Amino acid sequence: MRTVTDVVCPFCGTLCDDLEVDIDDAEKICETRNACIIGDNKFMTAQAPDRHLHPRIRRGGELVECTMDEAINKSAEILVNAKHPLLYGWSSTHCEAQEAGMALAEGVGGTMDNTSVCCHGPSVLAIQTVGIPSCTLGEIINRADTVLYWGCNPVNAHPRHMSRYSLYKRGFFTERGKSDRTEIVVDVRKTETAKNADIFIQPEQGRDYELMNALRVALRGEPLPESVAGISRADIEKVAQTMKDSRFGIIFFGMGLTMTRGKHRNIDIAISLTQDLNTYTKFLIMAMRGHYNVAGADQVSQWECGFPYAVDFARGFPRYNPGETSATDILARKEADAALIIAADPGAHFPIDMVRTLASIPMIAIDPHVTPTTEIASVYIPSAIVGIEEAGSAYRMDNVPIRMRKVVEPPEGVLTDKEIIDRIHRRVMELQGLEVPEVTAVKEPAEASAFDGILQRST
């Protein structure tokens, strides 16, 4: 029996880095401490007996087991023969795999898109339009005395966010934790988060933009109508005054803003509202990123080609226009003739018409687990679970990179996401008649391995 400490949880964008995982002598994960229920589940089901350990390929309508070489070769053929392949997913894997994916996408002239497209992609568009005043979560621990959750429900979706960073945590200038903070929640439903809020505002559905516009008007002291979005003038003015009176405020926003009517315009005006508030006090805003490394997918894409997601390499240079080059729109308009889906499950989450398109084209699925996506794939390659069976870098929701730890060895024969992508890319280069560079073994940084030795203690 051994215990691995300071484990980083590979589930949500909060990226908690204080987990402890017990592993028995048979290398089975038997217990976790400090994790929330979702994180605990991810660790406890990682080694489930029903996990598929062999690649499968579709023959005669059935997915049948095949060798790894066969699966890699078939994947490369699919991508090379495609005129407009879509490489989508990337959010539940590490930055190293995403980097390899960017190279592959450029190599095959495809479109590289990550799950931002169905979560905080609109936030990115808004940031590109009006900028963003933001900070790291550490600052919020120590300073924030007004915390506004708009269209997000951390109690259920980011369970440890409030206790680790934003609400209950005691900090330097917030010694009494929650007692030192005012919690405001704006949501169309009375969520678990809303239940213990100091101020709860419940606007009409799809009228967040108008409500924020009203708040901006109130801040400027201009006349307001009787009510906006079902909220009375008095309540709007009260919220505006509370925000003005704070010493350090933060707005957290989620899918309730990014995926409702107006999308990036809701974020655009939320950021503009934050900017307005800085005339009176310090106010900041942050996106509640969902997948643990979706922020990293944006980062990698940006440092590789300048655009954060939905990058089309078809013409040999990167082009970016969500709405045209985004995975959802490409599938909706049937503009892809092959796909590679990794570390995401569009089969379960995309609208059915798009899933139909995915099912109708040759598709490679890379995922540790069997999902609705892998079941409609032409090739399925199982992979190791990043953050449990493989170390790697991930970005927290405040864009702080954190090194994830390896807790156990992956099952025998199962490759990591990066290895799979690299092997497909090498085979693609062979098929394209390009010179394939020699493989250089990638070593873990020396510091990281020394660190691992200290932190792994036997019990």
Added chain:
Amino acid sequence: MKKITLRPKDKEYMFLDADNVTPDNFAGKTLDEVRAIEIYEGNRTYALGDYFEVSGETDPDPNEIGILIDGSVPKVKYIGMKMSAGKLLVKGSVGMYVGGWMTGGRIRVNGDAEAYAGIGMEGGELLIEGNAGDYLGATYRGDWRGMKGGKIVVNGNAGSDIGESMVGGEIVVKGNADLQAGIHMGWVSKKKDNPTIVIEGDAESRVGAQMTKGEITVLGKISYWLPGFIYQKDDQIDYDGKQYAVKVYQGDRGEGGKGTLYYAGA
């Protein structure tokens, strides 16, 4: 004026990037050279002649060239992109970005246009007889300078975000417009510019949201009022030879804007 006709061949494709189909690009080329102009389907490059039957005659001067696309091409993108002169007529529907970044000349689309029509337009005229999609006369992603000049007329309905971040020029929609018409309008306009949008039908909410300069006229109804627009006075306007009684609003005051909204549907 010389006419050159492109008739779509009966050939299947996912979509085509036809950013070279402009009078500027055709000028001074022989028909065979026009047939050899590059057109792209995803990561493959083809010749224009592979997808279109090319006939007619060309001229060295782009002003003297009229391109006729004789059929519906809803999956062909970038037609008339960056054109500066001449005429282009599409006898049917077109794909995305028709007339994108155009600086002069005239484009007429008999059918519908997909999203991003007239995006970043600087001059010329774009007439869409059917419906237009989203982002008509808007900006490219991340740019804050939208349509700078020229005129776009849509006889049907338009999608959302039309005239986003418009600097100058004019958009007329004879049908209805969806959400956020004229959002961010005028925020980087120069003193002399006065971006203008006219919506003859109804508009969804958030008309002129975050606008700081320019004029929007809505003759129909606005479904939900944006609180940033503050009543100034009643007035009469003259539009298309008719008199309309309008209420005049200033906004978006949330943004500190001083744009004008003429609203006849109140």
